[in-house]
Amino acid sequence: MTRALLACGLLVAGACASPRTPDIYPAGSFDAADDRLVLHDRYKSIVEPPGFRRAVEQGTRTRTGRPGSAYWQQYARYQLSASIDTASKLLTGSGRIRYHNRSPDALRRLAVHLYQNLYAPDAQRNRPVPITGGVTLTRVTLQGTNLGSIASTDTTKAGFRTDGTIAWIHLGRSLASGDSVDLDVAWSFMVPSLTSSPRMGQDGEVFHLAYWYPQFAVYDDVSGWQVDQYMGTAEFYMGYADYDVSLRVPAGWLVVATGELANPAQVLSPTARGRLDRLSAGRGAVDSGIVHIVTADERGPGRATAAGGADRMLTWRFTADQVRDFAWTTSSRYVWDAARVSVGDADGDGAGDFPLVHALYRPDRTAWRETARYARHSIDFLSRFVFPYPYPHMTVVEGLEVGGGMEFPMTTFITGTPRDSVALYGVTLHEIAHMWFPMIVGSDEKRNMWQDEGMASFLDVEGSVEFFPGIPRATLAGTSYERAASAGTELEVTRHGDHYMRDAARTVAAYDKPMVALHALRGLLGEETFMRAYREYARRWTNRHPQPQDLFNTFNDISGRDLSWFWRTWFYETWTLDQAIVGVQRSGDRLLVTVEDRGSAPMPARLVITRTDGTTERAEIPVEYWLQGHTSGVHSVERAGTVSRIEIDPDRLFPDLDRTNQSWTP
Numbered sequence: 001m002t003r004a005l006l007a008c009g010l011l012v013a014g015a016c017a018s019p020r021t022p023d024i025y026p027a028g029s030f031d032a033a034d035d036r037l038v039l040h041d042r043y044k045s046i047v048e049p050p051g052f053r054r055a056v057e058q059g060t061r062t063r064t065g066r067p068g069s070a071y072w073q074q075y076a077r078y079q080l081s082a083s084i085d086t087a088s089k090l091l092t093g094s095g096r097i098r099y100h101n102r103s104p105d106a107l108r109r110l111a112v113h114l115y116q117n118l119y120a121p122d123a124q125r126n127r128p129v130p131i132t133g134g135v136t137l138t139r140v141t142l143q144g145t146n147l148g149s150i151a152s153t154d155t156t157k158a159g160f161r162t163d164g165t166i167a168w169i170h171l172g173r174s175l176a177s178g179d180s181v182d183l184d185v186a187w188s189f190m191v192p193s194l195t196s197s198p199r200m201g202q203d204g205e206v207f208h209l210a211y212w213y214p215q216f217a218v219y220d221d222v223s224g225w226q227v228d229q230y231m232g233t234a235e236f237y238m239g240y241a242d243y244d245v246s247l248r249v250p251a252g253w254l255v256v257a258t259g260e261l262a263n264p265a266q267v268l269s270p271t272a273r274g275r276l277d278r279l280s281a282g283r284g285a286v287d288s289g290i291v292h293i294v295t296a297d298e299r300g301p302g303r304a305t306a307a308g309g310a311d312r313m314l315t316w317r318f319t320a321d322q323v324r325d326f327a328w329t330t331s332s333r334y335v336w337d338a339a340r341v342s343v344g345d346a347d348g349d350g351a352g353d354f355p356l357v358h359a360l361y362r363p364d365r366t367a368w369r370e371t372a373r374y375a376r377h378s379i380d381f382l383s384r385f386v387f388p389y390p391y392p393h394m395t396v397v398e399g400l401e402v403g404g405g406m407e408f409p410m411t412t413f414i415t416g417t418p419r420d421s422v423a424l425y426g427v428t429l430h431e432i433a434h435m436w437f438p439m440i441v442g443s444d445e446k447r448n449m450w451q452d453e454g455m456a457s458f459l460d461v462e463g464s465v466e467f468f469p470g471i472p473r474a475t476l477a478g479t480s481y482e483r484a485a486s487a488g489t490e491l492e493v494t495r496h497g498d499h500y501m502r503d504a505a506r507t508v509a510a511y512d513k514p515m516v517a518l519h520a521l522r523g524l525l526g527e528e529t530f531m532r533a534y535r536e537y538a539r540r541w542t543n544r545h546p547q548p549q550d551l552f553n554t555f556n557d558i559s560g561r562d563l564s565w566f567w568r569t570w571f572y573e574t575w576t577l578d579q580a581i582v583g584v585q586r587s588g589d590r591l592l593v594t595v596e597d598r599g600s601a602p603m604p605a606r607l608v609i610t611r612t613d614g615t616t617e618r619a620e621i622p623v624e625y626w627l628q629g630h631t632s633g634v635h636s637v638e639r640a641g642t643v644s645r646i647e648i649d650p651d652r653l654f655p656d657l658d659r660t661n662q663s664w665t666p
């Protein structure tokens with residue numbers, strides 16, 4: 001589209017040291033026949049689903065990105081016990097869960113996730129898994145009264161009704177706003193094989209126990225009950241709760257978990273305990289190095305752990321407050337490294353905080369010898385980049401076979417056989433970044449996968465660049481978004497995690513494209529504004545449930561700009577960016593640079609003009625110009641004879657799909 005390039009009047013020069021907006025005139029008269037997509041005014045505001053609009057009307061959300069004054073969340077307290085038969089692979093659990101209805105609504109039924117029913121023969125799934133038979137509920141008691149299994153959806157009758165990975169508890173009455181109810185449950189399931197199960201399982205030596213207890217579904221102010229089935233691909237949406245968990249395993253098997261170990265004297269050997277105590281107390285220089293808590297020669301009952309009683313079993317007890325899940329790992333094969341890390345003042349008491357990082361792995365996984373160091377840097381970096389890590393420890397355990405890693409509050413399961421150190425560092429950092437998104441900033445990972453995966457992927461690149469000085473950013477960021485967008489196989493970011501037909505499309509949409517978009521947003525807003533908005537979003541939504549609109553609105557609020565066009569373009573559409581220099585003509589002492597906007601994604605066109613003496617000047621065709629529907633514009637540069645190069649976005653802030661047409665030299 002080079003028609004009528006210079007039919008309009010000219011132009012004001014853009015010769016300046018810092019970015020400024022030159023006067024850009026339409027190149028040719030713009031008319032409705034132009035093939036450039038023009039955003040209708042209604043699309044220039046943030047996409048607001050009905051549930052979000054209702055939440056704003058009811059005062060639980062706002063259009064500034066702050067939680068509303070009437071914001072509420074449900075709460076639960078879990079007291080759980082479980083034991084694992086390491087020979088038969090059977091997990092047996094029981095517990096009492098108190099559910100607090102803090103919503104303004106009277107509830108006639110409650111929803112509980114039975115994630116292990118993913119492994120039932122007749123489950124709805126979107127990936128292959130080993131069949132274990134799913135979970136067996138052996139007792140469901142409500143306020144001391146036994147509940148039977150019912151088939152009816154009639155909520156006037158008490159009972160529980162299982163629907164795939166969800167169990168509905170019919171109360172037979174209403175649970176009033178402000179009231180609580182006690183649910184007693186007992187259950188068992190066969191732990192699936194790690195070799196083909198996503199995110200958890202066992203291989204005989206290592207038991208990663210996640211999604212192992214009945215967990216209340218989230219009931220929130222935007223969607224009510226969120227009871228999407230667990231189908232194996234899309235992840236989770238979890239409410240905040242307190243946990244008190246007792247885990248019974250054979251002596252000699254180490255246990256690590258979400259939460260703090262409440263009874264170290266009963267389960268750890270005096271040697272291991274002494275090493276941990278000295279590390280916690282900061283004896284020796286802080287951050288001086290890695291301490292071996294249990295070495296390969298020290299494994300086993302009476303050496304790594306206490307010896308156990310007559311039955312050779314030990315019960316490990318962990319407690320955690322205000323976390324969205326509880327996961328644990330046990331193995332008799334692990335060695336255990338630990339380190340102390342300074343994170344600044346996490347609890348606001350004016351003093352520095354020093355959580356421990358732990359790495360547990362089988363000693364033949366030699367790459368893992370560096371993992372405690374990787375985890376320590378990850379916590380250190382992320383505490384500086386986002387805000388100080390608030391939990392008492394971060395524990396990284398080896399063994400996952402499907403997928404690179406999976407995150408849980410205070411712990412992560414990671415593959416034992418990484419490609420190389422950059423890959424192992426990268427997956428460690430990525431999973432630890434999930435402590436902030438979505439463990440602390442508790443978004444819905446199923447319906448808004450990008451809201452934690454995109455945020456974590458953005459942090460991966462930033463942390464790796466710091467840990468491996470000199471590593472090219474481009475090798476970390478990857479080009480999968482650009483490739484998919486060029487090939488036309490891209491699907492939009494705002495899509496339910498189970499609704500991508502191909503894993504590759506999901507990866508691009510949930511990880512890579514939002515990472516690219518956040519990078520572009522930083523370029524657009526500048527480092528200082530971007531970081532202020534980024535941290536403010538995390539702070540506002542700590543231990544809460546942000547919707548995408550809460551993130552968008554916070555960035556609008558903090559930057560003082562209406563970025564609706566940006567959110568629409570990069571999160572709701574598959575529009576692509578291609579800005580090109582299509583012509584440079586001399587007019588007296590000026591160069592007239594014609595820039596064409598060939599894609600459908602509007603972004604500012606940032607020009608860098610290099611002079612023969614090596615100095616550079618920056619100019620910008622603002623996004624508002626393209627949003628009016630123009631497809632090309634002319635920028636005038638003074639002192640034509642001294643220009644050695646003109647280039648669009650040489651800093652590569654924006655994901656332009658064709659960089660071959662972005663520069664000009666005389």
Ligand SMILES: [Zn+2]
Pocket residue numbers: 430431434452453456
């Ligand atoms: Zn992730």
